[in-house]
Amino acid sequence: MKKATFSIRRGGRETAEMVDYQTEISEGMVVLDAVHQIQAESAPDLACRWNCKAGKCGSCSAEINGMPKLMCMTRLDTIPLDQPVTIEPIRAFPPIKDLIADVSWNYEVKKRIKKFKPRAPDAEDGTWRMSQEDVDRVQEFRKCIECFLCQDVCHVLRDHNKHEEFIGPRFLVYAAALEMHPLDTEDRTGDLKDMHGIGYCNITKCCTKVCPEHITITDNAIIPLKERVVDEYYDPLKRLVRLFRKK
Amino acid sequence: MTDYPTFEHDVIVIGAGGAGLRAAIEASGAGVSVGLICKSLLGKAHTVMAEGGMAAAMGHNDDRDNWKVHFSDTMRGGQYVNNWRMAELHAKEAPDRVRELESWGAVFDRTKDGRINQRNFGGHRYPRLAHVGDRTGLELIRTLQDHGIHQGIEVYMEVTVLSLLKDGDRVIGCLAYEREHGRFRIYKAKAVILATGGIGRAYKITSNSWEGTGDGHALAYDAGAELIDMEFIQFHPTGMVWPPSVRGILVTEGVRGEGGILRNSEGKRFMFDDIPDNYKDQTSDTEEEGWRYVTGDKNARRPPELLTRDHVARCIMREVKAGRGSPHGGVYLDIAWIKEKIKDAPEHIKKKLPSMYHQFKQLANLDITTTPMEVGPTTHYVMGGIRVNADTQESTVPGLFAAGECAAGINGANRLGGNSLSDLIVFGKRAGEHAAIFAKENGHGTLDNAAIEQAAKAALEPFERDGGENPYTIQHDLQEMMQANVGIVRQHDEMVEALNGLDALKSRAARTFVPGNIDFNPGWHTALDLHNLLVVSEAIARAAIERKESRGGHFREDFPGKDPEFAKFNYSLKKSEGGGMEISKIPIPEMPDYLKEVIEEMG
Amino acid sequence: MAANLVQITRRGFGETMRKDGWWIPSVLTFLGFSAFIVYSTWAAFQGQHYSFGPYISPMYSPLIWEAAGQPLTDHAWLGGWPSWIPKILMMTPAMLILWAPGGFRFTCYYYRGAYYKAFWADPPGCAVGEPRHKYRGEKKLPLILQNAHRYFLYLALVFLVILAYDAIHAMFFLGPDGKKHFGIGVGTIVLTLNVILLGSYTLGCHSLRHLVAGRFDELSKRAARYKIYQFVSRLNTRHMLFAWCSLFWVGFSDFYVRMCSMGIWTDFRLF
Known part of the structure; x- marks a missing residue:
């Protein structure tokens, strides 16, 4: 059996070091399997989050060889094993222990986004009619598993620490799903511009690159929202038109 | 006196999957x-793994569907040992619950x-x-989740409950620990709802996550x-079998719903070989008719x-045992x-089964639009649970409720x-x-500090020993044994x-x-789950x-037939006075007459 | 919002645990854009060799006035170079117009992301440390002006029409009889391809996608718009590809016309 070395961040909130572990590799193994094997063999207290092990829950986010990835979906035969594979927790949030970061900020942010507000039911059976064409866009965004890899890779959070002024790609996708929902009547463009800080996004598309659900975050969610903000606030012609319409 | 942080609520819901969240929303409402x-974390519960859909007789795709058909399908599927009242309520109320979800986004x-x-x-007789x-x-x-966070529900993430606290007969809260620091907490409540999901982790091959430990x-x-009904475990017929590290991960029934077929190594559609009598008149005889069904021919x-x-x-097990497996x-x-049947089939498959496509592509390096998948049974769901x-x-x-x-x-x-x-x-x-009604009618109970201290002390014992058993090894041995001895095919001696x-x-x-220490220590968590x-x-x-x-x-291999005598009761398990399990x-x-008539009418 | 205070440690410039060649795309982008900027600036300063027979370089079209000292051709809209423009400015016809397509590309959502990375190192690569601590993004001046992209789009659409006209114009060659005859030269193909690539780029614009229908939540109720939206969306998925292809080809088109005009290359007539 082949062995490989994994260099894993061990430590708490303040200090940590990279510790090397060796474990056996078998066919089809993913990084999470290796972490589990290490837990069972040599480090029972090695902390990591995981649930479904099939890329559906978004718990096992980490940085593997420096790239934000889901441990359960990263097959060992897709990464070089001739040198130690580094595994670190996601860096855009404070570390708690080993591979676990404190992602509670994300749950707070979500509460600040205005909730879904449907129009009154307008079909005779007391529900609504929506066509598949209209929900296609929204369904893409609702594939999100909240792994927060996009939040992690986004330099506005990761390098510039704008957590207080910027909600990050995940919640721009969330806002997009609400804004483009055929039934929703709430207006979030003002919030997006000010409180949610959409202007901080400079479209480097790293979020799209790391999304395990392959959501085209930048092109389909963030840029269309930016355009909606332009409509409302940065387009003098539109403003003029609105002014006349009001009169 | 215990000085653990204490949190007080009218209702405590344990478990934040679909049932727990829905219960919390209703109670806070x-x-x-x-x-x-x-x-x-919130939103990671095993519910996210559910793929195919939720059954509700709305009759959108076939207007012959209604609650009666759904009810009789559920009873037939459950071999008539179901709680018929639950099956009735479920069939009647599901459509409204689904529509309600739509109004929540x-x-x-x-x-x-x-x-x-x-x-x-x-x-299910009709598309449902x-x-x-x-x-x-x-x-x-x-x-x-997104609806609930605006309802003022207090969410405690990464907290595991160790035991329920009682005042006399009544449940009045629970003792728990938060994973991050490993500290104990007390939750006081007038009513407690359990919505903790399944038990899949008792088996080696399972579709359940680490959380499915039957808490x-x-x-x-x-x-x-x-x-009750703890003997009834659902082994989902289609779990992944290769590579070994993903063994057990679910392959949705939706694959078959979209026209996927099962073949053995000889290329035969073996499911035609054995169709139970009570399903004969609902099942197609020819491949051609089956295809028409999945494409919507009523x-x-x-x-x-x-x-x-x-x-x-069981049919899959039979083929594998007979040497006709993959x-x-x-x-x-x-x-x-x-x-062979539709053009742009690969696109159709990717559109209808996107996560299956990715799951196989990424985990097994296999393209399901060109290559058949290898599948086998996996422990999926426990029909049994709290009565x-x-x-x-x-x-x-x-004071103790349960759902899901x-x-x-x-x-x-x-x-x-x-x-x-x-x-x-x-x-x-x-x-x-x-x-919520119970909570409104009852006050908070009185905590029994001695019981709390005892439970907390017991929980910390794994740290106090000088060496001992590795909890991962015990869990592994348990899973091996349950898989081998109380698995899909059972036998008295083995059990x-x-x-x-x-x-x-x-x-x-x-x-x-x-x-290690009590800060987020998965070894300790595993030990406590044992x-x-x-x-x-x-x-079980x-x-x-x-x-x-x-x-x-x-x-049961030793009792392969159905016995009408056993259709008259459910087995119940309870902790006896002496602490042992009594059955x-x-x-x-x-069943009341109006339900009997429904069963008659639906055949 | 004190509860949301998140303190994280940041990495220094270029610091990363990535072991792959994360810097390669940024370096290639840097070289590609730089090469184009250098060439187009040089070409814009030339003020000659921008047309050849029925062909006109896309960098000089629309040709409002013929460049100073150049013989009058039928490409010019208003005739010869006006004498009131001070010579000291060293203006050429290209300079009068290049700001428009330049602005379109500068404010383009694809280019923005690409040059922020390649030229500003903001970030130098995904999950790679940055050189600066201060960050304003596109939320404040000056980059808030990027929101004018749609106005550049309007101009780019006009340019697209003009360049399409140029491509058609490039199909009619002056015969010895003094009349224009239909024909196809290599230059015709070069200029036609130029319009196609520019069209694929311009019509895949994010702003256009928004304006045609993206801004509506119920697309299906507007059947015609929805069709256009789908078309624009399809092009939009390859926006980066067309951005590069059209950029290269604009440069090459100018180069081709220039080489022919200078007599270095011969323009072959296919018929």
Whole structure:
């Protein structure tokens, strides 16, 4: 059996070091399997989050060889094993222990986004009619598993620490799903511009690159929202038109 | 005196999957303060793994569907040992619960005329499953989560409950620890709802995540509640079998709903070989008719691949045992073949089954649009659980409610695919509603500090020993044993052996040792979960030994036939005065005439 | 919002645990854009060799006035170079117009992301440390002006029409009889391809996608718009590809016309 070395961040909130572990590799193994094997063999207290092990829950986010990835979906035969594979927790949030970061900020942010507000039911059976064409866009965004890899890779959070002024790609996708929902009547463009800080996004598309659900975050969610903000606030012609319409 | 941080709520919900969230929403909507405890982060519960859809007789795709058909399908699937009242409520209320989700922002796939689209599924006579591609569970949990966070529900993430606290007969809260720092906490509540899901981790091959350790089952059992139907475990026929590290991961029934077929190594569609008598008139005789069914022909009967899960799982086992299996001990599930029938089949498959496509592409390096998958049975769901009142979801212990997978009754001996998600929202709502009523009628109880101290002390023992058993090894041995001895095909001697094995494991579990400190220590968490796994494993084994027949998810090699005598009662397990597990029969009450008529009418 | 205070440690410039060649795309982008900027600036300063027979370089079209000292051709809209423009400015016809397509590309959502990375190192690569601590993004001046992209789009659409006219114009060659005859030269193909690539780029614009229908939540109720939206969306998925292809080809088109005009290359007539 082949062995490989994994260099894993061990430590708490303040200090940590990279510790090397060796474990056996078998066919089809993913990084999470290796972490589990290490837990069972040599480090029972090695902390990591995981649930479904099939890329559906978004718990096992980490940085593997420096790239934000889901441990359960990263097959060992897709990464070089001739040198130690580094595994670190996601860096855009404070570390708690080993591979676990404190992602509670994300749950707070979500509460600040205005909730879904449907129009009154307008079909005779007391529900609504929506066509598949209209929900296609929204369904893409609702594939999100909240792994927060996009939040992690986004330099506005990761390098510039704008957590207080910027909600990050995940919640721009969330806002997009609400804004483009055929039934929703709430207006979030003002919030997006000010409180949610959409202007901080400079479209480097790293979020799209790391999304395990392959959501085209930048092109389909963030840029269309930016355009909606332009409509409302940065387009003098539109403003003029609105002014006349009001009169 | 204990000085653990104490949190007070009117209602505490343990578990934040579909049922727990729905219950929390309902209770807080009723104006009581609600605390929601989850073992993981919010929104990661096992519900996200549900793929196919939620069954609700809305009749959008076939207007012949209504609650009566749904009710009789559920009863037939459960082999008539279901709690008929639950099956009735479920069939009647599911459509409203689904529509309610839409008003909270859920975005289901649409029919041509813009209504919620419904798909075919095993055991359901008409297309009935409201769905979102193959990620319906995610849609359900996200919708409830996003709706719930604006309701003032207090969410406690990464907190595990150790035991329920009682005042006399009544449950008045729970003792828990938060994973981050490993500190104990006390939650006081006037009513407690268990919504902790399943027990899959008792088996080696399972579709369940690490959370499926039967916590709610064990908590309720320890608090004196009854568990029923524990012998009925659903082995989902199609789990991945290769590569080894993904063995057990679910392959949605939706693959078969979209036209996927099962073949053995000889290329034969073996499901045509064995069609149970009570499904003969609903099942197609020819491949051609089966295809017409999955493409929406209302006059066609469903293909045998869409028979109930227990049956399909056993047929697969039979093929594998007879040496007609695939190289890694499964059979072939082929969706790629539909390219013979429709053009742009690969695009169609990717659109309808996107996460299956990615799952196989990424984990097995296999393209399901061109190559058949290898699949085999995997432990998926426990029909058994906490015995509850059908209308209120209250257990046999006052103040303790249960909903979702950890509650029992609706599914009988076998659950139909798609009934679990609707079960969550129908009975989650009821549990929340009635727990709130209970909380309004009752005050807080008095804590028993000695019991708390004792439980807390016991929980810390793994740190205090100088060496001992590795909890991961014990868990692994338990899983191996349950898989081998109380698995899909059961036999008296093997199960007795399992009971003895469980005794041995129990004493080993009392000697676990965990290095490190209590800060987020998965070794410690695993050690603490062992108790729950041992309780449910014992319950399964004891009930399975007693049921000397084969029915639904329970198949006995030594009693391969169905025995009408056993259709008259459910097995119940309860902690005896002496602390041992005692089993008894609970007669199934007679069905009222109007339901009997429905069963008659639907054939 | 004190509860949301998140303190994280940041990495220094270029610091990363990535072991792959994360810097390669940024370096290639840097070289590609730089090469184009250098060439187009040089070409814009030439003020000659920008047309050849029926062909006109896309960098000089629309040709408002013929460049100073150049013989009058039928490409010029208003005749010869006006004498009131001070010579000291060294203006050429290209300079009068290049700001428009330049602005379109500068404010383009694809280019923005690409040059922020390649030229500003903000960030130098995904999950790679940055050189600066201060960050204003596109939320404040000056980059808030990027929001004017749609106005550049309007201009780019006009340019697209003009360049399409140029491509058609490039199909009619002056015969010895003094009349224009239909024909296809290599230059015709070069200029036609130029319009196609520019069209694929311009019509895949994010702003256009928004304006045609993206801004509506119920697309299906507007059947015609929805069709256009789908078309624009399809092009939009390859926006980066067309951005590069059209950029290169604009440069090459100018180069081709220039080489022919200078007599270095011979323009072959296919018929």
